[in-house]
Amino acid sequence: MGKQVSSEILQMITDFSNAKGPSGFEDEVILAAKKHLGSGFDTEEDCLRNFYMHRKANTGNKPVFLLDAHSDEVGFMVHSIRANGTLRFVALGGWNISSLPSTKVLVRNAEGRYIPGIIAAKPVHFMSASEKASAGPADISTLSIDIGAVDAQEAKEVFKIRIGEPVVADVSLEYDAEHDLLFGKAFDCRIGCAALLETLHRLKDEALDVDVTGVLSSQEEVGERGMKVAVHHTKPDIAICFEGCPADDTFTEAYAVQTAFKKGPMLRFMDKSIICTPRYQRYALDLAERLGIPVQSSVREGGGNNGAILHTSFDGIPTIVIGVPVRYIHTVHGITSCYDFEATVRLATELVRSMNQDIIDSF
Ligand SMILES: [Zn+2]
Incomplete structure:
Protein backbone atom coordinates (compact mmCIF):
# COMPACT_ATOMS: atom_id res chain seq x y z
CA MET A 1 0.00 0.00 0.00
CA VAL A 74 -17.57 13.98 22.23
CA GLY A 75 -16.44 16.60 24.75
CA PHE A 76 -17.34 18.16 28.06
CA MET A 77 -18.96 21.22 29.61
CA VAL A 78 -17.95 23.07 32.78
CA HIS A 79 -20.54 22.29 35.46
CA SER A 80 -19.22 24.24 38.47
CA ILE A 81 -16.09 25.48 40.16
CA ARG A 82 -14.97 23.77 43.36
CA ALA A 83 -13.63 25.79 46.31
CA ASN A 84 -10.10 24.52 45.58
CA GLY A 85 -10.25 26.00 42.06
CA THR A 86 -10.75 22.74 40.17
CA LEU A 87 -13.66 22.34 37.78
CA ARG A 88 -16.46 19.82 37.94
CA PHE A 89 -17.69 18.92 34.45
CA VAL A 90 -20.30 16.93 32.56
CA ALA A 91 -19.94 14.85 29.41
CA LEU A 92 -21.18 15.89 25.99
CA GLY A 93 -21.64 12.45 24.46
CA GLY A 94 -20.61 9.00 25.65
CA TRP A 95 -17.13 8.55 27.10
CA ASN A 96 -15.27 5.66 28.62
CA ILE A 97 -15.00 7.43 31.98
CA SER A 98 -12.14 5.29 33.27
CA SER A 99 -9.98 6.40 30.32
CA LEU A 100 -10.21 10.10 31.24
CA PRO A 101 -7.89 10.79 34.19
CA SER A 102 -4.55 12.26 33.10
CA THR A 103 -6.01 13.64 29.86
CA LYS A 104 -4.90 17.07 28.68
CA VAL A 105 -7.85 19.28 27.82
CA LEU A 106 -8.59 22.80 26.65
CA VAL A 107 -11.25 24.82 28.48
CA ARG A 108 -12.88 27.79 26.77
CA ASN A 109 -12.93 30.80 29.08
CA ALA A 110 -15.14 33.87 29.22
CA GLU A 111 -12.87 35.64 26.74
CA GLY A 112 -13.40 32.86 24.18
CA ARG A 113 -9.82 31.58 24.50
CA TYR A 114 -9.06 27.90 25.12
CA ILE A 115 -6.76 27.51 28.12
CA PRO A 116 -4.97 24.31 29.18
CA GLY A 117 -6.12 21.96 31.90
CA ILE A 118 -5.69 18.37 33.00
CA ILE A 119 -8.32 15.87 34.08
CA ALA A 120 -6.84 15.14 37.46
CA ALA A 121 -5.49 11.70 38.33
CA LYS A 122 -4.78 11.05 41.98
CA PRO A 123 -1.12 10.27 42.64
CA VAL A 124 -0.56 6.69 43.74
CA HIS A 125 0.79 8.07 47.04
CA PHE A 126 -2.72 9.14 48.07
CA MET A 127 -4.63 6.09 46.86
CA SER A 128 -6.20 3.63 49.28
CA ALA A 129 -5.84 -0.13 48.71
CA SER A 130 -9.40 -0.33 47.42
CA GLU A 131 -8.81 2.58 45.02
CA LYS A 132 -5.73 0.83 43.66
CA ALA A 133 -7.72 -2.35 43.08
CA SER A 134 -10.70 -0.65 41.39
CA ALA A 135 -11.14 -0.28 37.63
CA GLY A 136 -11.15 3.49 38.00
CA PRO A 137 -13.77 6.19 38.39
CA ALA A 138 -17.29 5.19 37.43
CA ASP A 139 -18.96 8.59 37.76
CA ILE A 140 -17.75 11.64 35.88
CA SER A 141 -18.97 13.94 38.66
CA THR A 142 -16.14 12.66 40.84
CA LEU A 143 -13.51 13.86 38.34
CA SER A 144 -11.97 17.32 38.21
CA ILE A 145 -10.31 19.47 35.61
CA ASP A 146 -7.31 21.27 37.07
CA ILE A 147 -6.34 24.49 35.29
CA GLY A 148 -3.73 25.32 37.91
CA ALA A 149 -5.79 27.83 39.89
CA VAL A 150 -5.25 28.03 43.67
CA ASP A 151 -8.91 28.58 44.52
CA ALA A 152 -12.33 29.30 43.03
CA GLN A 153 -11.79 33.05 43.13
CA GLU A 154 -8.64 32.83 41.03
CA ALA A 155 -10.32 30.38 38.62
CA LYS A 156 -13.09 32.91 38.05
CA GLU A 157 -11.25 36.21 38.16
CA VAL A 158 -7.82 35.39 36.74
CA PHE A 159 -8.48 32.36 34.52
CA LYS A 160 -11.91 33.74 33.51
CA ILE A 161 -13.60 30.37 33.95
CA ARG A 162 -17.38 30.31 33.85
CA ILE A 163 -19.90 27.50 33.80
CA GLY A 164 -21.49 26.32 30.54
CA GLU A 165 -18.28 26.62 28.54
CA PRO A 166 -17.07 23.74 26.33
CA VAL A 167 -14.05 21.58 27.05
CA VAL A 168 -12.25 19.50 24.46
CA ALA A 169 -9.38 17.00 24.43
CA ASP A 170 -6.04 18.67 23.67
CA VAL A 171 -4.74 16.41 20.92
CA SER A 172 -3.16 17.37 17.59
CA LEU A 173 -3.21 15.09 14.59
CA GLU A 174 -0.03 13.20 13.81
CA TYR A 175 0.48 11.61 10.41
CA ASP A 176 2.68 8.52 10.33
CA ALA A 177 3.89 8.83 6.74
CA GLU A 178 5.83 5.56 6.85
CA HIS A 179 2.66 3.56 7.53
CA ASP A 180 0.09 6.00 6.06
CA LEU A 181 -1.70 6.19 9.42
CA LEU A 182 -3.43 9.01 11.25
CA PHE A 183 -3.26 9.40 15.04
CA GLY A 184 -5.56 12.00 16.55
ZN1 LIG B 1 -20.21 9.40 14.84
Whole structure:
Protein backbone atom coordinates (compact mmCIF):
# COMPACT_ATOMS: atom_id res chain seq x y z
CA MET A 1 0.00 0.00 0.00
CA GLY A 2 1.53 3.31 -1.08
CA LYS A 3 0.40 6.75 -0.06
CA GLN A 4 -3.36 6.91 -0.38
CA VAL A 5 -4.08 10.62 -0.04
CA SER A 6 -2.71 13.89 -1.41
CA SER A 7 -1.16 16.58 0.78
CA GLU A 8 -4.32 18.68 0.27
CA ILE A 9 -6.52 15.88 1.62
CA LEU A 10 -4.09 15.30 4.49
CA GLN A 11 -4.32 18.98 5.43
CA MET A 12 -8.11 18.80 5.28
CA ILE A 13 -8.23 15.74 7.57
CA THR A 14 -5.76 17.48 9.92
CA ASP A 15 -7.85 20.65 10.13
CA PHE A 16 -11.06 18.67 10.73
CA SER A 17 -9.50 16.47 13.41
CA ASN A 18 -7.87 19.39 15.23
CA ALA A 19 -10.98 21.60 15.13
CA LYS A 20 -12.41 22.08 18.61
CA GLY A 21 -16.08 21.21 18.25
CA PRO A 22 -17.87 19.39 21.03
CA SER A 23 -21.63 19.05 20.60
CA GLY A 24 -23.26 22.46 20.35
CA PHE A 25 -19.96 24.26 19.69
CA GLU A 26 -19.16 23.11 16.15
CA ASP A 27 -18.03 26.53 14.87
CA GLU A 28 -14.38 25.58 14.20
CA VAL A 29 -15.49 22.54 12.19
CA ILE A 30 -17.51 24.80 9.91
CA LEU A 31 -14.48 27.06 9.50
CA ALA A 32 -12.44 24.02 8.42
CA ALA A 33 -15.18 23.08 5.93
CA LYS A 34 -15.26 26.60 4.50
CA LYS A 35 -11.48 26.54 4.13
CA HIS A 36 -11.47 23.26 2.20
CA LEU A 37 -14.76 23.18 0.29
CA GLY A 38 -13.57 25.32 -2.62
CA SER A 39 -15.74 26.77 -5.36
CA GLY A 40 -18.72 25.12 -6.97
CA PHE A 41 -21.02 25.04 -3.95
CA ASP A 42 -23.63 27.24 -2.31
CA THR A 43 -23.50 27.08 1.48
CA GLU A 44 -25.85 27.84 4.36
CA GLU A 45 -25.64 27.58 8.14
CA ASP A 46 -28.46 27.42 10.69
CA CYS A 47 -28.65 28.23 14.41
CA LEU A 48 -27.94 24.62 15.39
CA ARG A 49 -24.64 25.01 13.49
CA ASN A 50 -25.73 22.64 10.72
CA PHE A 51 -23.65 23.52 7.64
CA TYR A 52 -25.18 22.82 4.22
CA MET A 53 -23.28 22.51 0.94
CA HIS A 54 -25.26 22.40 -2.32
CA ARG A 55 -23.62 21.71 -5.67
CA LYS A 56 -23.99 24.66 -8.00
CA ALA A 57 -24.42 22.00 -10.71
CA ASN A 58 -27.67 20.81 -9.09
CA THR A 59 -30.78 21.32 -11.22
CA GLY A 60 -33.53 21.56 -8.63
CA ASN A 61 -35.69 18.96 -10.40
CA LYS A 62 -33.86 15.71 -9.63
CA PRO A 63 -34.01 13.47 -6.56
CA VAL A 64 -31.95 14.91 -3.71
CA PHE A 65 -29.04 12.74 -2.58
CA LEU A 66 -28.02 13.86 0.91
CA LEU A 67 -24.49 13.18 2.13
CA ASP A 68 -24.26 13.58 5.90
CA ALA A 69 -21.43 13.58 8.42
CA HIS A 70 -21.81 14.89 11.93
CA SER A 71 -19.54 17.75 12.87
CA ASP A 72 -19.55 17.41 16.65
CA GLU A 73 -17.14 15.38 18.76
CA VAL A 74 -17.57 13.98 22.23
CA GLY A 75 -16.44 16.60 24.75
CA PHE A 76 -17.34 18.16 28.06
CA MET A 77 -18.96 21.22 29.61
CA VAL A 78 -17.95 23.07 32.78
CA HIS A 79 -20.54 22.29 35.46
CA SER A 80 -19.22 24.24 38.47
CA ILE A 81 -16.09 25.48 40.16
CA ARG A 82 -14.97 23.77 43.36
CA ALA A 83 -13.63 25.79 46.31
CA ASN A 84 -10.10 24.52 45.58
CA GLY A 85 -10.25 26.00 42.06
CA THR A 86 -10.75 22.74 40.17
CA LEU A 87 -13.66 22.34 37.78
CA ARG A 88 -16.46 19.82 37.94
CA PHE A 89 -17.69 18.92 34.45
CA VAL A 90 -20.30 16.93 32.56
CA ALA A 91 -19.94 14.85 29.41
CA LEU A 92 -21.18 15.89 25.99
CA GLY A 93 -21.64 12.45 24.46
CA GLY A 94 -20.61 9.00 25.65
CA TRP A 95 -17.13 8.55 27.10
CA ASN A 96 -15.27 5.66 28.62
CA ILE A 97 -15.00 7.43 31.98
CA SER A 98 -12.14 5.29 33.27
CA SER A 99 -9.98 6.40 30.32
CA LEU A 100 -10.21 10.10 31.24
CA PRO A 101 -7.89 10.79 34.19
CA SER A 102 -4.55 12.26 33.10
CA THR A 103 -6.01 13.64 29.86
CA LYS A 104 -4.90 17.07 28.68
CA VAL A 105 -7.85 19.28 27.82
CA LEU A 106 -8.59 22.80 26.65
CA VAL A 107 -11.25 24.82 28.48
CA ARG A 108 -12.88 27.79 26.77
CA ASN A 109 -12.93 30.80 29.08
CA ALA A 110 -15.14 33.87 29.22
CA GLU A 111 -12.87 35.64 26.74
CA GLY A 112 -13.40 32.86 24.18
CA ARG A 113 -9.82 31.58 24.50
CA TYR A 114 -9.06 27.90 25.12
CA ILE A 115 -6.76 27.51 28.12
CA PRO A 116 -4.97 24.31 29.18
CA GLY A 117 -6.12 21.96 31.90
CA ILE A 118 -5.69 18.37 33.00
CA ILE A 119 -8.32 15.87 34.08
CA ALA A 120 -6.84 15.14 37.46
CA ALA A 121 -5.49 11.70 38.33
CA LYS A 122 -4.78 11.05 41.98
CA PRO A 123 -1.12 10.27 42.64
CA VAL A 124 -0.56 6.69 43.74
CA HIS A 125 0.79 8.07 47.04
CA PHE A 126 -2.72 9.14 48.07
CA MET A 127 -4.63 6.09 46.86
CA SER A 128 -6.20 3.63 49.28
CA ALA A 129 -5.84 -0.13 48.71
CA SER A 130 -9.40 -0.33 47.42
CA GLU A 131 -8.81 2.58 45.02
CA LYS A 132 -5.73 0.83 43.66
CA ALA A 133 -7.72 -2.35 43.08
CA SER A 134 -10.70 -0.65 41.39
CA ALA A 135 -11.14 -0.28 37.63
CA GLY A 136 -11.15 3.49 38.00
CA PRO A 137 -13.77 6.19 38.39
CA ALA A 138 -17.29 5.19 37.43
CA ASP A 139 -18.96 8.59 37.76
CA ILE A 140 -17.75 11.64 35.88
CA SER A 141 -18.97 13.94 38.66
CA THR A 142 -16.14 12.66 40.84
CA LEU A 143 -13.51 13.86 38.34
CA SER A 144 -11.97 17.32 38.21
CA ILE A 145 -10.31 19.47 35.61
CA ASP A 146 -7.31 21.27 37.07
CA ILE A 147 -6.34 24.49 35.29
CA GLY A 148 -3.73 25.32 37.91
CA ALA A 149 -5.79 27.83 39.89
CA VAL A 150 -5.25 28.03 43.67
CA ASP A 151 -8.91 28.58 44.52
CA ALA A 152 -12.33 29.30 43.03
CA GLN A 153 -11.79 33.05 43.13
CA GLU A 154 -8.64 32.83 41.03
CA ALA A 155 -10.32 30.38 38.62
CA LYS A 156 -13.09 32.91 38.05
CA GLU A 157 -11.25 36.21 38.16
CA VAL A 158 -7.82 35.39 36.74
CA PHE A 159 -8.48 32.36 34.52
CA LYS A 160 -11.91 33.74 33.51
CA ILE A 161 -13.60 30.37 33.95
CA ARG A 162 -17.38 30.31 33.85
CA ILE A 163 -19.90 27.50 33.80
CA GLY A 164 -21.49 26.32 30.54
CA GLU A 165 -18.28 26.62 28.54
CA PRO A 166 -17.07 23.74 26.33
CA VAL A 167 -14.05 21.58 27.05
CA VAL A 168 -12.25 19.50 24.46
CA ALA A 169 -9.38 17.00 24.43
CA ASP A 170 -6.04 18.67 23.67
CA VAL A 171 -4.74 16.41 20.92
CA SER A 172 -3.16 17.37 17.59
CA LEU A 173 -3.21 15.09 14.59
CA GLU A 174 -0.03 13.20 13.81
CA TYR A 175 0.48 11.61 10.41
CA ASP A 176 2.68 8.52 10.33
CA ALA A 177 3.89 8.83 6.74
CA GLU A 178 5.83 5.56 6.85
CA HIS A 179 2.66 3.56 7.53
CA ASP A 180 0.09 6.00 6.06
CA LEU A 181 -1.70 6.19 9.42
CA LEU A 182 -3.43 9.01 11.25
CA PHE A 183 -3.26 9.40 15.04
CA GLY A 184 -5.56 12.00 16.55
CA LYS A 185 -8.82 12.91 18.20
CA ALA A 186 -12.39 13.23 16.97
CA PHE A 187 -12.14 10.88 13.97
CA ASP A 188 -15.77 10.13 14.93
CA CYS A 189 -16.88 11.86 12.81
CA ARG A 190 -14.27 14.24 11.41
CA ILE A 191 -12.77 11.53 9.19
CA GLY A 192 -16.35 11.26 7.88
CA CYS A 193 -16.52 15.05 7.41
CA ALA A 194 -13.32 14.89 5.34
CA ALA A 195 -14.65 11.94 3.33
CA LEU A 196 -17.85 13.86 2.65
CA LEU A 197 -16.00 16.94 1.38
CA GLU A 198 -13.69 14.85 -0.77
CA THR A 199 -16.72 13.05 -2.26
CA LEU A 200 -18.27 16.44 -3.04
CA HIS A 201 -15.02 17.59 -4.66
CA ARG A 202 -14.98 14.57 -6.99
CA LEU A 203 -18.64 15.03 -7.96
CA LYS A 204 -18.54 18.81 -8.23
CA ASP A 205 -19.03 19.27 -11.96
CA GLU A 206 -20.35 15.87 -13.03
CA ALA A 207 -23.63 15.38 -14.87
CA LEU A 208 -25.65 13.18 -12.50
CA ASP A 209 -29.20 11.84 -12.27
CA VAL A 210 -29.44 13.21 -8.72
CA ASP A 211 -28.90 16.58 -7.05
CA VAL A 212 -26.22 16.35 -4.37
CA THR A 213 -26.32 18.19 -1.05
CA GLY A 214 -23.90 17.73 1.82
CA VAL A 215 -24.53 18.54 5.45
CA LEU A 216 -22.16 18.68 8.37
CA SER A 217 -24.78 18.08 11.03
CA SER A 218 -24.42 19.17 14.63
CA GLN A 219 -25.09 17.49 17.98
CA GLU A 220 -25.20 13.86 16.81
CA GLU A 221 -23.42 12.68 19.94
CA VAL A 222 -26.17 14.03 22.20
CA GLY A 223 -29.07 12.48 20.27
CA GLU A 224 -28.94 13.28 16.52
CA ARG A 225 -30.37 16.75 17.16
CA GLY A 226 -28.87 18.56 14.19
CA MET A 227 -30.22 15.97 11.77
CA LYS A 228 -33.74 16.41 13.13
CA VAL A 229 -33.62 19.88 11.60
CA ALA A 230 -31.38 19.12 8.61
CA VAL A 231 -33.69 16.44 7.25
CA HIS A 232 -36.52 18.96 7.02
CA HIS A 233 -34.32 21.60 5.48
CA THR A 234 -32.95 19.31 2.76
CA LYS A 235 -35.91 16.92 2.16
CA PRO A 236 -33.69 14.15 0.77
CA ASP A 237 -34.87 11.27 -1.41
CA ILE A 238 -31.89 9.09 -0.47
CA ALA A 239 -29.00 9.44 1.96
CA ILE A 240 -25.57 8.27 3.01
CA CYS A 241 -24.35 8.89 6.54
CA PHE A 242 -20.57 8.95 6.73
CA GLU A 243 -19.18 7.87 10.08
CA GLY A 244 -16.01 7.26 11.95
CA CYS A 245 -17.01 3.87 13.33
CA PRO A 246 -15.45 1.71 16.04
CA ALA A 247 -12.90 -0.78 14.75
CA ASP A 248 -13.29 -4.09 16.59
CA ASP A 249 -10.25 -6.03 15.43
CA THR A 250 -8.18 -5.49 18.57
CA PHE A 251 -10.96 -6.61 20.92
CA THR A 252 -12.90 -9.32 19.15
CA GLU A 253 -12.42 -13.00 18.48
CA ALA A 254 -11.32 -13.51 14.88
CA TYR A 255 -14.56 -15.17 13.74
CA ALA A 256 -16.62 -12.15 14.82
CA VAL A 257 -14.40 -9.29 13.58
CA GLN A 258 -16.56 -7.11 11.33
CA THR A 259 -14.79 -3.74 11.36
CA ALA A 260 -11.13 -4.40 10.83
CA PHE A 261 -8.45 -1.88 10.11
CA LYS A 262 -7.38 -1.43 6.46
CA LYS A 263 -10.17 -3.61 5.06
CA GLY A 264 -12.26 -0.77 3.66
CA PRO A 265 -15.34 1.07 4.92
CA MET A 266 -17.87 -0.72 7.11
CA LEU A 267 -21.56 -0.79 6.13
CA ARG A 268 -23.76 -1.81 9.05
CA PHE A 269 -26.85 -3.91 8.44
CA MET A 270 -28.17 -2.59 11.72
CA ASP A 271 -27.29 -0.96 14.98
CA LYS A 272 -29.46 0.00 17.94
CA SER A 273 -31.00 2.92 16.05
CA ILE A 274 -31.60 1.66 12.50
CA ILE A 275 -31.98 -1.30 10.19
CA CYS A 276 -30.24 0.26 7.20
CA THR A 277 -32.55 0.06 4.18
CA PRO A 278 -31.91 -3.61 3.32
CA ARG A 279 -32.22 -3.44 -0.49
CA TYR A 280 -30.07 -0.29 -0.60
CA GLN A 281 -27.49 -1.86 1.73
CA ARG A 282 -27.27 -4.91 -0.55
CA TYR A 283 -27.06 -2.67 -3.63
CA ALA A 284 -24.10 -0.79 -2.09
CA LEU A 285 -22.26 -3.98 -1.11
CA ASP A 286 -22.82 -5.47 -4.57
CA LEU A 287 -21.60 -2.27 -6.25
CA ALA A 288 -18.44 -2.31 -4.14
CA GLU A 289 -17.78 -5.92 -5.07
CA ARG A 290 -18.38 -5.27 -8.76
CA LEU A 291 -15.96 -2.31 -8.75
CA GLY A 292 -13.33 -4.03 -6.60
CA ILE A 293 -13.65 -1.52 -3.77
CA PRO A 294 -12.76 -3.11 -0.40
CA VAL A 295 -15.77 -3.11 1.91
CA GLN A 296 -16.90 -4.72 5.16
CA SER A 297 -20.32 -5.25 6.64
CA SER A 298 -21.43 -5.67 10.21
CA VAL A 299 -24.32 -6.45 12.51
CA ARG A 300 -23.83 -4.00 15.36
CA GLU A 301 -25.23 -4.74 18.81
CA GLY A 302 -24.76 -1.18 20.08
CA GLY A 303 -24.27 2.22 18.57
CA GLY A 304 -26.51 4.67 16.81
CA ASN A 305 -26.21 7.32 14.15
CA ASN A 306 -27.99 10.03 12.16
CA GLY A 307 -29.57 7.39 9.93
CA ALA A 308 -31.97 6.82 12.82
CA ILE A 309 -33.60 10.15 12.04
CA LEU A 310 -33.25 9.99 8.27
CA HIS A 311 -34.74 6.58 7.54
CA THR A 312 -37.97 7.30 9.44
CA SER A 313 -38.53 10.86 8.18
CA PHE A 314 -41.26 11.91 5.73
CA ASP A 315 -42.37 8.78 3.84
CA GLY A 316 -39.14 6.96 4.73
CA ILE A 317 -35.76 7.78 3.20
CA PRO A 318 -33.45 5.00 1.96
CA THR A 319 -30.37 5.31 4.17
CA ILE A 320 -27.08 3.52 4.62
CA VAL A 321 -24.10 4.28 6.84
CA ILE A 322 -20.56 4.18 5.45
CA GLY A 323 -18.08 4.11 8.30
CA VAL A 324 -14.32 4.61 8.22
CA PRO A 325 -12.94 2.19 10.83
CA VAL A 326 -11.34 4.06 13.73
CA ARG A 327 -9.61 2.35 16.61
CA TYR A 328 -10.65 3.64 20.07
CA ILE A 329 -13.39 6.13 19.21
CA HIS A 330 -14.96 8.01 22.11
CA THR A 331 -11.62 8.05 23.90
CA VAL A 332 -9.09 10.85 23.55
CA HIS A 333 -6.74 9.14 21.09
CA GLY A 334 -7.78 7.28 17.94
CA ILE A 335 -6.07 5.73 14.93
CA THR A 336 -7.44 5.61 11.39
CA SER A 337 -5.94 4.79 8.03
CA CYS A 338 -5.69 6.70 4.77
CA TYR A 339 -6.38 3.43 2.94
CA ASP A 340 -9.83 3.11 4.49
CA PHE A 341 -10.49 6.82 3.94
CA GLU A 342 -9.79 6.55 0.21
CA ALA A 343 -11.90 3.39 -0.16
CA THR A 344 -14.76 5.16 1.63
CA VAL A 345 -14.63 8.13 -0.75
CA ARG A 346 -14.48 5.85 -3.79
CA LEU A 347 -17.52 3.85 -2.70
CA ALA A 348 -19.60 6.94 -1.86
CA THR A 349 -18.64 8.62 -5.13
CA GLU A 350 -19.61 5.56 -7.19
CA LEU A 351 -22.90 5.17 -5.31
CA VAL A 352 -23.91 8.73 -6.16
CA ARG A 353 -22.82 8.33 -9.79
CA SER A 354 -24.91 5.18 -10.16
CA MET A 355 -28.08 6.56 -8.57
CA ASN A 356 -31.32 7.56 -10.29
CA GLN A 357 -35.04 7.77 -9.49
CA ASP A 358 -35.80 4.23 -10.69
CA ILE A 359 -33.16 2.70 -8.45
CA ILE A 360 -34.34 4.79 -5.49
CA ASP A 361 -37.91 3.59 -6.13
CA SER A 362 -36.69 -0.04 -6.12
CA PHE A 363 -35.46 0.31 -2.52
ZN1 LIG B 1 -20.21 9.40 14.84
